[in-house]
Amino acid sequence: MHNLSQELIRNGYQPFVSYIAEFYKRDGPKFRTREYDFEGIPVYLIERNLFNLKTQEIYFGTSKELSFLFKDYLRRIQPDIIHFHHFSPIGVITQLEVAKELRLSTILTYHTPMMTCSNSVMLFLGKSICTGKLDFNRCLMCLQVFHGVPLILAWTWAKLPKILAKNLGKLVVKIGVGSRLATWLQLPWINRKRIESWRLGLQMIDHFVVVCQWAYGLLLENNISREKISLCRQGIGQIPPVTQKQRNDTLRLGFLGRIHQTKGLHILLQAFKSLSGHYKNIELSIYGSVQKPSDEKYYYKLRRQSRKDKRIKWLGVLSGKDKFQALNNLDILIIPSYWLETGPLVLLEAWAVETPVIGSRLGGISELVTEGKGGLLFEAGNPRELARLIKKIYNDPQVINRLRESIPAVRTMKDVASDMDNLYQRIYNKIR
Numbered sequence: 416m417h418n419l420s421q422e423l424i425r426n427g428y429q430p431f432v433s434y435i436a437e438f439y440k441r442d443g444p445k446f447r448t449r450e451y452d453f454e455g456i457p458v459y460l461i462e463r464n465l466f467n468l469k470t471q472e473i474y475f476g477t478s479k480e481l482s483f484l485f486k487d488y489l490r491r492i493q494p495d496i497i498h499f500h501h502f503s504p505i506g507v508i509t510q511l512e513v514a515k516e517l518r519l520s521t522i523l524t525y526h527t528p529m530m531t532c533s534n535s536v537m538l539f540l541g542k543s544i545c546t547g548k549l550d551f552n553r554c555l556m557c558l559q560v561f562h563g564v565p566l567i568l569a570w571t572w573a574k575l576p577k578i579l580a581k582n583l584g585k586l587v588v589k590i591g592v593g594s595r596l597a598t599w600l601q602l603p604w605i606n607r608k609r610i611e612s613w614r615l616g617l618q619m620i621d622h623f624v625v626v627c628q629w630a631y632g633l634l635l636e637n638n639i640s641r642e643k644i645s646l647c648r649q650g651i652g653q654i655p656p657v658t659q660k661q662r663n664d665t666l667r668l669g670f671l672g673r674i675h676q677t678k679g680l681h682i683l684l685q686a687f688k689s690l691s692g693h694y695k696n697i698e699l700s701i702y703g704s705v706q707k708p709s710d711e712k713y714y715y716k717l718r719r720q721s722r723k724d725k726r727i728k729w730l731g732v733l734s735g736k737d738k739f740q741a742l743n744n745l746d747i748l749i750i751p752s753y754w755l756e757t758g759p760l761v762l763l764e765a766w767a768v769e770t771p772v773i774g775s776r777l778g779g780i781s782e783l784v785t786e787g788k789g790g791l792l793f794e795a796g797n798p799r800e801l802a803r804l805i806k807k808i809y810n811d812p813q814v815i816n817r818l819r820e821s822i823p824a825v826r827t828m829k830d831v832a833s834d835m836d837n838l839y840q841r842i843y844n845k846i847r
Contacts, residue, residue, distance in 0.1 A: 416500060418652035420456050422832030428839075431492050433459040433485075435506040439466050446480050459488050463506070478509055486513045495843055498522045498835075499620075502530040504612035511619040520842050524624040524647075525634070528755055531613055533606065534561040536677050536754035537629075537778075544755065544777070547633030549613055555606045564599065575603050622842060624835075627757045627779040647834045648783075649758045650826035654767050655736040657743040664696055666809050669745040671702040671733065671761050674714045678703075679751030679775065681713075684721055685798035686751075686805065694809060697726055702741060704732045743768040746815050747808065750774040753795040758783075762790075767825045771818035773804055789822035 420430040438447075445467045449460045461484055468478075489497075497514050499507065502523055514521050528537040531547060533554055539545040540560050552573045559569035617637060623644045625631045634644055668687075672678050680701070687699050705714045721727045733741050742748060748765040750756075755778035762780065765772055766789055774780040775795035784790040793800040808814045 417454070417456070418828040419832060419835070421454070422828050423835065424455065426832055426836050428836075431457050431459065431494065433461070433488060434501075435481075436460060436462045437465055438462050440464055441466055443467070446478075446484060448484060457492075461485070461506075478506075481506060481509045482513055485510050486517065489513065489517055489519065494519065496520045496522060496839055498524070500524050500526060502613075502616060504609050504616070508612050508616050508619075511616055515619055520621045520845075521619065522622045522624060522838070522842070523620045524626065525630045525757075526626060527757055531633070531637075533558045533609065536561075537633075538754060540566070546636045547630075548636040549610050551607055551610055554610060555603060558606060559599070559602060562599075572599075572603065622838070624838070628782050629755055629778055630757060645834075645838055647831060647838075648826055649760055649763065650828045650831040651760065651763045651767055652828045654739055654764075657736075657740045657768055660743060660769070663746075666697040666805075666812070667700065667744065667746045668697065668805065669700045669702065669741070669748050670751075671738070671742065671748065672750070672759070674703045674705045674717075675707075675710050676713050677752060677754035679753045679796070681717060682751045682753065682796055682798050682801065683749055684717060684727070686801040687727065688720075688724070689798070689802045690805060690809075694806070695726075697805075697809060699727045700741070700745070701727065701729050702731065702733045702738075739764065739768055742770050745770050747805075748772045749801070750780055751795075751801065752780065753777065756780055763825050766822045769819050769822060771815060771822065773801065785823075787818070787821065789818060791818070 416432060420432065423430050432453075443464045443466065445464050447462050447464070449462070451458050451460075461481065463478075463481070497510075497519050499510075499521065500523075501507065502525070511521060525531075527535075528547075529535040531549065532545070534541075534557060537545045537547060539553070539557055541557075545557075556566075556569045556573040559572060560566055564572075614637075617634075617639060621643070623634055623639060624647050625634065625644060626647060626649050628646065631644055631646055635641070670680055670683055672680075674680060680703075683699070690697060705711050718729065721729075730741075742761075742765045745765070748761070748770050750759060750762060750772055752759070752775050757779045759779065762772055762774065762783055772784065772790040774784055774790060774792055776792040777795040781792060784792055786792055791804050793804055
């Protein structure tokens, strides 16, 4: 958002940024607001007090107070277009209703599967690629299996009559059943409300921007017309100067990203573990961090499994100039994701410093990487195939040079801003 806003300012726009955050305070108000300036960009923050909100308000954002605050803000700044970069039933539906009431045009950029997938990974039952169609029974069954419920029980629960699911949800809240059981009993009601909110929200959006082809298909699956969708792939901001690449006898592999199961780091470590024997002149640098407490168990398990391998280095978080320098120092960046990436941005950042990639043949990665041009692809979740590609490069280092020379031109945020400029002008001319 920051890089795009800066480019839009250079193109003559005045962007205003607003977002919703949360706090938890027993004696605090239900909502509080704050306005500040961030590098020339006016920002309006609305914070929701989870302590004082009802379940309906927490999960689905239906709030008169939020509506009043957002409406007052829009009347003060008088925007021509509202461009959403986040979409969930929490708060966004209320904001969309306000925008429609004030007759403002709305755009949504679909950035991530988290926007419409309850499991955030777009893999049905955690295995096959999902089309993304919002379907109550199918989504509920997948949601339960994702959280460890046996398939037959998940299927039965997904077929539960709507009225029974609703009444069970209410009963659970009243009698205070244990947390895990309570969550499961309320899933049919919560899931149905979530899908109803998503469908309503999608109907209220005037135009959609997608950053990859599979997201384009997802919107078509949910009855959005082609005329309302624009494809605008991601771009990177300004790259700081980095030192010249140094030749080395050691094959330097790297992973840079969130330490989360969907990012497939365990697949990479399994592949790396099979590289024993004479594969000594090789190292794996892992950059990243755990962003949620729920991912700590996964992180520490990987650390334990790799602690005896001196070729593996856990190097923590990178940002800014250090990130690009680290990518520049690698021979190959490995992106072993097994969820549907919309980018990922790190792929473009690696290419920007002439570092090839090995990535999963899945989602946005396979849309960006043409086999043998700037990178190689392997079957998502297949450590044997990944290990085979690493061995191929280890035994023939010239592969790296060929991949490096074939890296395609990298889109920048300036390109993205230009696309947005054209879209904004098109929509603005329609409403004049």
